[in-house]
Structures are given as C-alpha cells and as structure tokens.
Amino acid sequence: MIQMKNVYKKYPNGIVALNGLNVEIEQGEFVYIVGPSGAGKSTFIKMMYREERPSSGQMLVDGIDIATLKNKKVPLLRRQMGVVFQDFKLLPRLNVYENVAFALEVIEESPAKIRERVLNVLDMVGLKHKARMFPDELSGGEQQRISLARSIVNKPKVVIADEPTGNLDPETSWEIMNLLEQINASGTTILMATHNREIVNAMRHRVIAIEGGLIVRDVAGGDYGYEG
Numbered sequence: 001m002i003q004m005k006n007v008y009k010k011y012p013n014g015i016v017a018l019n020g021l022n023v024e025i026e027q028g029e030f031v032y033i034v035g036p037s038g039a040g041k042s043t044f045i046k047m048m049y050r051e052e053r054p055s056s057g058q059m060l061v062d063g064i065d066i067a068t069l070k071n072k073k074v075p076l077l078r079r080q081m082g083v084v085f086q087d088f089k090l091l092p093r094l095n096v097y098e099n100v101a102f103a104l105e106v107i108e109e110s111p112a113k114i115r116e117r118v119l120n121v122l123d124m125v126g127l128k129h130k131a132r133m134f135p136d137e138l139s140g141g142e143q144q145r146i147s148l149a150r151s152i153v154n155k156p157k158v159v160i161a162d163e164p165t166g167n168l169d170p171e172t173s174w175e176i177m178n179l180l181e182q183i184n185a186s187g188t189t190i191l192m193a194t195h196n197r198e199i200v201n202a203m204r205h206r207v208i209a210i211e212g213g214l215i216v217r218d219v220a221g222g223d224y225g226y227e228g
C-alpha cells in the first residue's frame, strides 16, 4: 500500500527532514510513527497526502507516485485517504453534519444515500444526536470524533493521523484510539504519528521510530522506546 525507497526531503531552508527512508506498509496494517521532536514524523505524514513532495527517492501510495504526481491529480489521491490532525481542523461555520457531508466527494450518489452514509459514520462515533451542533459547541474529544467521522466517510483505504490525541485528556484519548482500532479492524490501514507513550505501549502495533530523518527502529508490536 505504501512503499518508500531512499526518500530524501530537504526543505528550501536547507534542513534535511528525511535522510533516505526505506519502508513498506501493507494494506490493513496499524503503524505508529514515533520519535523525538523534529525527527521528521510530520514530514513523513505530509508526504503521504502530498502536502510535501520528496526531494529525491521513490514513494508510492496505493500505486500512485507521490514525487511525480501532477497537482491537479492530488485531489484524486486525497480521496483515497482520510486525514486527522491534532487540532481537528473542522470548518467553524458548518455544523457537524455539514462538516462530514462536505468531505464526501460523491457525484453519482443520491442525496438519500449521502445522508445515510453521513448519519452512519456519525452514529459510529456516537455523535449522531449532535449533527446540528457547531464545532465550537463541542468538546475537544467530540470534535476529534467528528474529524474521525469525516476522515472515513469516503471509505478510504488509509487513515493518516498526525498526533490525533495531542490535544486531548487521557480518557478522551482512549476513546479516539478505540475508534481508530475499530476503523482498522474493518481493513483500513492506519498510520499515526504520536508522542503518546502510554497508548503505544498499551495498544500494541507496528512501531516505526524516526530520528534525524532516518528510521532507527521498525518493530511489529513494539513499545514506544523513549523515556518521558
């Protein structure tokens, strides 16, 4: 599903964020990306959805070549993935229902089908009853659940999450993790950058550790591996 060969990323300011990454991730895997601040985790994640491009090397996401992908084809790539951020990034002027429906890029579906799909994912995250509320009327955990609903409404093959629990208290973080597990159980690949040691150590999955732009550890069912 994801293949990286000697992926190198140098930002215009000269900083080398990734220094020759080699990795393969299969469909259906759950992968944590860990590492100290500035290691290159976000850069790695951003390249998945072509927010950034590799400076050199080869990178395929579901057969799509990220380095050579034309800008006009980027929406096509993003339609195949759900992206979740630390700060939720919901649209403040749209209500919960509209935030999720907005992400649903279906042209051929009937309005009734679209409605069914949106209500389905809202039900899955337990917030169908808040469909008419606006993001600023919701708690952080609820906003992240909406953002998860939005990320899966298109039935993507992969969900990419950059510190999805970074702004949440421990209890709410576990709720979000349980939802991610549920999404993964249905066959969706999950890629999650995190600093959350408790979660990584408790919900065991493949751990890829990045330091100084290099993969320094890649273990199935591994632990977080850092202190503090």
Ligand SMILES: Nc1ncnc2c1ncn2[C@@H]1O[C@H](COP(=O)(O)OP(=O)(O)OP(=O)(O)O)[C@@H](O)[C@H]1O
Residues within 6 Å of the ligand: 011, 012, 013, 015, 016, 017, 035, 036, 037, 038, 039, 040, 041, 042, 043, 044
């Ligand atoms: N847009 C950018 N322009 C220039 N340098 C950048 C840019 N984004 C990141 N960097 C640099 O690239 C390196 C890797 O940053 P990145 O954000 O990928 O790290 P990270 O592991 O996600 O860190 P954190 O855990 O703090 O979020 C850092 O040295 C950072 O300063």
